Amino acid sequence: MPLGLRHPPPSRGNATRPSDPRLTFATVHLLITLPTPTNPDGTCLALLDRTTYKQLVCQTSYPCPVSRPRFPAHHIRSAGAAGIGLFAVRNLAAGELVLAERPLLVVPAAAPEEDWEACVARLPPAAHRSLMALSDVGPQNGGRPAARRVRTNSMRGVSLSGKEQDYLAVGALMGRVNHSCTPNAVVHFDSRALALELRALRNVGAGEELRISYCNAGAPLAIRRAGLELYRFVCNCHSCASGQAGDAVRARIRVPDLQFITSPAAKIERCLSQVMQLERAGLEVLAAYGTCVALLVGLYKRLGDFDKAAYYRARTDAWGLAMYGDANRRD
């Protein structure tokens, strides 16, 4: 049963509640935020079920303003064979916010594509143009042009209520971020601000392209390739180019079992070896990396080396910030 859209069409204006910057219209399923002088963060059309809608708008101080990096951090230009891409304009530290934007559209992944299309058709004209200007993989995988754009340019696994992970969010700028199996950036969703946030996962140099992973970066090559078929390109990142060697590195990645190691120094050595291996492979995106860095904090503390403990604490914080954002921190 298609979701939403059996309900009356939404009002685009804010005539009914002009003083409420939070939302201008809601049936049980549709929410549209429109920019106002006090809330300039752009239009988002979200197709929601009743429970998620309530959870979203009942959050304290919803919607928070969309965060901005202190200084501009990105620009968009040609990335050669990958089309358009997003590049760092200055050095970025791990965990740093590169870009945040209110998505143009948020739809349930499980909704029929006709519902996605109906939502796209209801976008205000400027938002509609932005969405339709995003990359189109062509009709080979099926679907109509609007649905294809949603499918290939959306961030997946978006959780709006903090529980389920089943929404797709399309951002006009986030839709320009290319893929790497060894990503240097991560996108997450801040439900309080109704915003997508892109953060650096490791230190990134000025001029470097920011890339996220469209697939499970920890999976073997064949599975990553299958996951990327939808996007109709073959990844040529150094991990993919190294073929079996990349798989061998991934097979060796695990959080070390420290239970039967008695010497703290030996425990540290095991964790450091994993951290270095993951950094060499460019796989900081894997949970094992965050766990090993966090383990080092406690291990150095136990050894009485508080400088190193503080160093790894800062790196754990930066990693948590990159992976989960400020609002979604799990600690």
Ligand SMILES: C[S@@+](CC[C@H](N)C(=O)[O-])C[C@H]1O[C@@H](n2cnc3c(N)ncnc32)[C@H](O)[C@@H]1O
């Ligand atoms: C979400 S869009 C990214 C922005 C896109 N490059 C553009 O020009 O708008 C996804 C599309 O970008 C291209 N792409 C992304 N990452 C790529 C990569 N690593 N190598 C080649 N093409 C890539 C593919 O065509 C893919 O379908």
